Each structure stands twice: as structure tokens, then as C-alpha cells.
Amino acid sequence: MDFARDAASPEALREMQKGLREPDERPLWALVDPALLDGKRLRSILVSLGWSAINALQGSPLEVYGEHAPLWIALPTDEDRAAQGLMRLLALDARASALSLVQTAAPQADLLALGAYLSRVLIDGDMLAHCRFADTRVLPELLSNLTPAQRTRVSHAVNAWAWFDHHASARFWSRESHVDMAEHADMAPHLELDKIQFSALLRASEPDTLFGLLNESTPELVPADGFGPFRDHLDAVLDRADARGVTSPNDRLQFAILALSCGPDFDRTPELQATWHDIERGETTLVKAMKGWSDALWDRLQSRHEIPPR
Structure with a gap:
């Protein structure tokens, strides 16, 4: 485990x-x-x-x-x-x-x-x-x-x-x-x-749940050691997801994958501001919106590659 x-x-x-x-x-x-x-x-x-x-x-x-x-x-x-x-x-x-x-x-x-x-x-x-x-x-x-x-x-x-x-x-x-x-x-x-009590319990456990999902789906994004600080990093990433209105489990996992592979402040990329606006209004989800991202946007995001060493 x-x-x-x-x-x-x-x-x-x-x-x-x-x-x-x-x-x-x-x-x-x-x-x-x-x-x-x-x-x-x-x-x-x-x-x-x-x-x-x-x-x-x-x-x-x-x-x-x-x-x-x-x-x-x-x-x-x-x-x-x-x-x-x-x-x-x-x-x-x-x-x-x-x-x-x-x-x-x-x-x-x-x-x-x-x-x-x-x-x-x-x-x-x-x-x-x-x-x-x-x-x-x-x-x-x-x-x-x-x-x-x-x-x-x-x-x-x-x-x-x-x-x-x-x-x-x-x-x-x-x-x-x-x-x-x-x-x-x-x-x-x-x-x-x-x-309120139950929501606090769920939110506190989310970085641990996310850690397990990352190990299953994208283990290359998980460091070989320093798991305590890495959990803190995941907690901060989830705070950014909260601020962007990203709420569903699938979207929050995808948000974390993007943050780990493209940099923790990837969400500040100007071309993504319309995406966050639409998500906050409930007009789309992150997983759906990503399907429409241009090759140029993907190139820009991937140029900020920050995969931690294993």
C-alpha cells in the first residue's frame, strides 16, 4: 500500500x-x-x-x-x-x-x-x-x-x-x-x-487519495522519496483547484497531473482563463475543455515540464 x-x-x-x-x-x-x-x-x-x-x-x-x-x-x-x-x-x-x-x-x-x-x-x-x-x-x-x-x-x-x-x-x-x-x-x-464536519474530513484526506491515484495512473510524476513534502505540494495544488472551481474527482486528478507535469502555476496561463471562467459558471468540465485545447497551447504547457526525479 x-x-x-x-x-x-x-x-x-x-x-x-x-x-x-x-x-x-x-x-x-x-x-x-x-x-x-x-x-x-x-x-x-x-x-x-x-x-x-x-x-x-x-x-x-x-x-x-x-x-x-x-x-x-x-x-x-x-x-x-x-x-x-x-x-x-x-x-x-x-x-x-x-x-x-x-x-x-x-x-x-x-x-x-x-x-x-x-x-x-x-x-x-x-x-x-x-x-x-x-x-x-x-x-x-x-x-x-x-x-x-x-x-x-x-x-x-x-x-x-x-x-x-x-x-x-x-x-x-x-x-x-x-x-x-x-x-x-x-x-x-x-x-x-x-x-461541515464531514466535508473537513473529506478535504483533509484528499491529498492521500490523490497520491494513490497518481501512483496508479502516472507514477512518473511521483517522487522516489520526500513523500511528506510531496503531500504538502498536493494539498496546495488542490487549493488551487478549489480556487478555479474544479470540483469533480476526475477533474481534480487531471488538474493535479497538469500541475505536476506543467508547473504548479500552469493555471495562470493566459489562454486558460476562458476555461476557468466556463468551469466556474458550470458550462464545462476540465476533462471536456482539454479536448478542445489547441496544439499551440499544449506545446506551451508542455514546455514548462517539471517532472520530479525518481
Whole structure:
């Protein structure tokens, strides 16, 4: 699986572990998403470590995900033993968005209730969907867009949460920093997100989706390394697509291909201004408009060729 992320280092993992341990000595749990890793190797490592894993969706309607469900793993209290085991898990794929750490003294039942709560989302009161909260490409945006009542619900099971961002830097969420404890906790059986919350989640995930599509359709446009900065670049390209009124998935992919192959400001080419005007008025799409571009325009765009090295 391709991830638009830099590889996390064992040193960074140690710093994350230390950041959660100090100054609070509450137990640590690992949350792992086996669907993003080699599941057979993961299970083998857990057996060799003697670590027990709990289906994070146990007791919920999604328990049937079975071996593909996220796992809660209680870490040893001995910091060195925990670190050595975590490094083996990290080595499965240091670029994968499959690992986060949770500091909590809550009982196992509370963690399972949290998994049931975060894994199902009612979108705008209409559609009930599965939320891959254990995927650290989803988790940060999910936590940052919760309502106060929803954050308070999370805080009942979590004191602090940590993960790696796409630059392989540790990021932390803490109850003290993000939760108004005077707020009554949301007691719904699952999350409910309105259109604004859900749209924020979709937009935040779009650079990762685009990265996968580019790897499939035009891998020559994807660099051989530096995936974190490349993801930032894709995010900026999508912002430009937003500004030009380019909204459909196919058009946004094509816009990105043009930006990567013809330069990030290709859209400022004078001959294209009529195209953007028509797209903003809903009179055409980018894919349709490209069919009418002249050879001279294509020559001008292709003369700005900026394919990244592999």
C-alpha cells in the first residue's frame, strides 16, 4: 500500500513514548490498524512478544470485521520492553498510518466503548458509515472537528493520544488541552457529524487519495522519496483547484497531473482563463475543455515540464 508519508524513525517513536509517559505515568496502549499492514506478520510479532490484542470493535455491530478490525494492545509497564516491541511493530511499515499510542487508566470496557463510538458515523443525520479512526490519516482531523460534547466523550477513555503526521513528526492530543470538562459528554451510541464536519474530513484526506491515484495512473510524476513534502505540494495544488472551481474527482486528478507535469502555476496561463471562467459558471468540465485545447497551447504547457526525479 502507498502512503504519502515519510518514514517514522525508532528515535521519533521513543520521543513519542517519552512524551506520553512524562509527567503522567498512566498505562499506555497501542492502537493498530491491521488493514494497513501485513496482517500475518503483525500477528506473528504479537505472539512472539507475548502481547495480547483486543478487537477494538468488540461488542459493536462492526465486530464482524474480525482480523481486519483495529486492535487495542496493552503495553508493558517496563518502558524498554514496550519500546522494543513498538519498534518491531513500526518496522512492519514505517510509512504506514497504522499506529498510534493512547495514555489512559480507563478500563478495557471504556476503550471498547470508545471504539464502538468512533468507528460508526451518522453523516448529516442521513447515512451511517464506517469511520477508520485508527488510521492516523483520519484520526487528527476527526479529533480536531469534534464538537465539545464529542471531545468530552473521547476524554472519558483517553487522557492523551499520540501519532505520527505525514512528516514523521509526533503529534499529541491531550484531554487538558482540548476538552472543556464542564461540557456534558455526548452519549449517542456512535458519532454524528454534520455536513461541515464531514466535508473537513473529506478535504483533509484528499491529498492521500490523490497520491494513490497518481501512483496508479502516472507514477512518473511521483517522487522516489520526500513523500511528506510531496503531500504538502498536493494539498496546495488542490487549493488551487478549489480556487478555479474544479470540483469533480476526475477533474481534480487531471488538474493535479497538469500541475505536476506543467508547473504548479500552469493555471495562470493566459489562454486558460476562458476555461476557468466556463468551469466556474458550470458550462464545462476540465476533462471536456482539454479536448478542445489547441496544439499551440499544449506545446506551451508542455514546455514548462517539471517532472520530479525518481
